Amino acid sequence: MAAMIEVEGLCKRFGSIQAVVDVSFKVERGEVLGFLGPNGAGKSTAMRMITGFLEPDSGTVRLEGVDIQDQPIASRQNLGYMPEGAPSYHEMTPLGFLGFIAGIRGFSGSEAEDRIATATQQTQLGSVLYQPIDTLSRGFKRRVALAQALLHDPEILVLDEPTDGLDPNQKHEVRTLIQEMAPRKAIIISTHILEEVDAVCSRAIIIAHGRIVADGTPDELESRSDRHMGVSITATRETCQQLMAGINALDGVAEAELDSRGLFVKPVRGSDILDPVRVVVGQSGLSVADIRVERGRLEDVFRAVTIPSGTGPSGTGDRP
Template sequence: MAALIEIERLTKRFGAFTAVDDVSFTVGRGEVVGFLGPNGAGKSTTMKMLAGFVTPTAGTARICGKDVVDHPVAAKRSLGYLPEGAPTYPEMTVSAFLAFCARIRGYRGIELGERVEDAVQLTQLEGVRLQPIETLSKGFKRRVGLAQSLLHDPPVLVLDEPTDGLDPNQKHEVRQLIRRMAPEKAILISTHILEEVEAVCTRAIVIAHGRVLADATPKALEQPGKTLDQVFRELTTAPREAA
């Protein structure tokens, strides 16, 4: 199984504070990896470094073999990224925003229209495609962000809280979409929802205080007499050890 995401000893410091501390893992094609941790654990910072939006203090990250610092454009061609908050241009309609994103990706003419149409269908945005994004609910805004990450059918998806703000039906639809895409992609999902990990992930990485505490299948993380939720709480509430 080829590793499409490679993270080696990735570290990020903000002054005296270490947000991500010597993190290493890989994600291969066909894997959906849940990146689990409490708020402030370092999940989003790790994803931002992988996506090329934050420069690492130390360590390396590669997407499809391309270093995100040394070859950022090549790495981003293979990446679909849904950031925290999914920033958009609120005055644009859904269709106009997705067309804008497609043009940035280099698409023109018929192919541009096809890419936008596919993304709208995948994320079930047909009913709101002509609405300004600022008029949408939080859940629909999140789906617009997901749609832009899928426009170019990338082999790697990095999704930060993809179901945040969605209602139960929308969450189910997004999880089904992730399962359908999984065989052909490497997918990294940041979440704090254990139900999501059990529903779609083939592997779970638990992080707290910027450090990886566990990396195993959801089933393997379970312990006799304890639920996955109990194991997660024990791992992530333990005091941070001195370096």
């Protein structure tokens, strides 16, 4: 069976700028694909082509096996899309707006009412249904646009920065909602909030300068960080300075550096240094508050792959 979303060799050029270069990937049912990348990397352009808003210069997009260029209207029936900036008709009320969307989606009467009720409940819009969208806060506007994308319970969801502008509680609610829906759908979300990838995505693609520069599960990507498997020691500065010489002498240690909490020991790639470090600490007789292994930080990987090599602060350690 064909994957729910199949993207092959997508390219788009705006004038002299290559916005998207040879982007290919598949998303199966049950997957939540996180689209990461710096601003202007081509995330939104790629999403616009996947949803059929923008015609690619070359490449194909198939939704449930249907080529969106061949059958633009049919391929959109099972697609829910929240464009960048969460646009909606601001003079309307959420109820009027969702009623319009329901009509376009072919629902009428009590079925339309049920759909609207479900979508407004999922996005917690109940309290503002009768206020013009114009007068709503940014978080509500975003949720109105989200409700629009969910209204027909599509099996394919493409959400461009779904949690942008929401407060932490609302972010949590939207992430929970995405997680709940995930098993039944193929979902693409774009974000530049890296914690979101850990929270909801089963896979992440990092785009820079229009190209895919990394593709894997959040864990796989984290393991590419040079902090991956590093050991972090929380202790006073004097203690750390005394420990440094012994730790630096260990096999498998690339570098030990002081940071705000104590000491961070960077391993040579692939080596497990927790136990040897523990031994050194134990033998020294000094007391430390905590010793633990780090998973690696997506942020470091993100920076390493999205900043052109040479200027890349790849693994410069502890910037705030």
